[in-house]
Amino acid sequence: MLRRIFCAILLITSASSYCTANAQENNVTTPLPINGMIAAVKNGKLAFVSDNGRFVFRGSLYDTWSQKEISSIDDADQAFRYIDVAKLKFNVDDLSPFTYGTGKKQVIIFTDPQCPACSLLLTDLKKVEGYTFKIVELSALGEESSKIVRSMHCANDQKQAYEIAVGLQKPRVIDSRGAECDTSAIGKRIITAQMFGLKGVPFIIRDDGLTRQGYAKGSLEPWLIGAAK
Secondary structure (H helix, E strand, C coil): CCHHHCCHHHHHHHCCCECCCCCCCCCEEEECCCCCEEEEEECCEEEEEECCCCCEECCCEEECCCCEEECCHHHHHHHHHECCHHHHCCCHHHHCCEEECCCCEEEEEEECCCCHHHHHHHHHHCCCCCEEEEEEECCCCCHHHHHHHHHHHCECCHHHHHHHHCCCCCCCCCCECCCCCCCHHHHHHHHHHHHCCCCCCCEEECCCCEEEECCCCCCHHHHHHHHHC
């Protein structure tokens, strides 16, 4: 039964693009930016399947962000991997990010001050020229992160907060303003993270809209250069 609906469970758990267990070569799937859903093609027909393989949705799916119908597996893959912030008219400055660099190409980074992989990313971005990095601090890793993020946003010494944000100082709670500090931007960050479907940090949006979850040391510049290919 599950095999007949594109081996959905196996494909989700293995993160594979093909169903390898007694399946035809044209049984292809890709995740969707919808919780619990994948797009799947079997025998040339596109359908949208729940990740437990129980429900198959047939018909059309329209992407309001890209303003087009998802009519192929390539369309679904594009919708999953890209966020066109320009078409969305999304202004990252509404989230009060920290800015590093002055290049023409803008890269948005969602991070957490206590995230080890984020620390590696911050080290590597200092080696890259030609980009403006917008660093959006989230409290993804719990209460201590929440305290640090708020203190950075409301810091009495913004230079100190900036140096923590770009990895020049150790992350910690710093002196900050109290109730008079407007923290609405922090709330907007949380809403944006949910809207963009973040599953963790770091989460990067390249200048052409390609997204990336997670980070490995030394991989930033090659990934950014890929935007030109």
